[in-house]
Amino acid sequence: MVKIESELIRRWLGGWTVARSLPEAEPVGTGGDGLRSECHQPGREVEVFALRADEEPESLARLAAAVAAARQVTWLTVPTLRPGRVEAVVDAAGLELLRRAEWLMTTDLTEHPRHAPAAPYEREVRTDGPVTVVSLRGPSGEVAARGTMAVVGGDAIADRIETDAAHRRRGLGRAVMSALAEAAVSGGARTGLLIASEEGRHLYSSLGWRREADVVIAGRPAAS
Incomplete structure (x- = not known):
């Protein structure tokens, strides 16, 4: 059976919660259906991550029903190799797609390309425990681009890779990723993991970086 391995999802989620200083995700559903993370964000109070959507569609249906009935604003995030089937299940539960074109991606960080920011941008690297934040500052000291990476064991999870609109198309995203990869390898990581937005997929x-799965994200309709 073609499926995305649940352990890969767990590894990504473990690092993502560290990168965002969130509590460790907790099991939800029946027999390992998924994991639940308290996000504490406006419009995204809770996020539920499906672990067995491809191998057991019934587990996804249970999670989708729980999200549809949740009192808090809850997202359902589903890494999958069968996005069409996932969309049908969440639609049947009364959820609507919030994001569709995201990818779960991995790479060997020891082979990551190196790119330095061009003048006049300067690189700032700050590491606090397992988390490294890289900022590229422009000539007036403004943050032109930034990104975060959390090292958990041999994995490094990249998060919130952003370039200010006024500074795009100058290779800053590549320079941020290069600095993050270098710091992660120095911290003992080898494998990089991230979830890429539609805008970020080309860069990665x-x-x-290699695509491992599509990522389908759904929630209750805004009017419900």
Whole structure:
């Protein structure tokens, strides 16, 4: 059976919660259906991550029903190799797609391309425990681009890779990723993991990151 391994999802989620200083995700559903994370964000109070959507569609249906009935604003995030089937299940539960074009991606960080920011941008790297934040500052000291990476064991999870609109198309995203990868390898990581937005997929693919699965994100309709 074609499926995304639940352990890969767990590894990504473990690092993502560390990167965002969130509590450790807790099991939810029946027999390992998924994990629940308290996000504490406006419009995203809770996020539920499906672990067995491809191998057991019934587990996804249970999670979707629970999200539809939740009192808090809850997202359902589903890494999958069968996005069409996932969309049908969440639609049947009364949820609507919030995001569809995201990818779960991995890479070997020891082979990550190196890119330095061009002048006049300067790189700032701050590491606090397992979390490294890289900022690229412009000539007036403004943050032109930034990103975060959390090292958990041999994995490093990249998060919130952003370039200010006024500074795009100058290779800053590549420079941020390069600095994050370098710091992660120095911290003992080898494998990089991230969930890429539609806008970020081209950048990561150009740097050698590989798509492992689609990521479908759904929630209750706004009017419900």
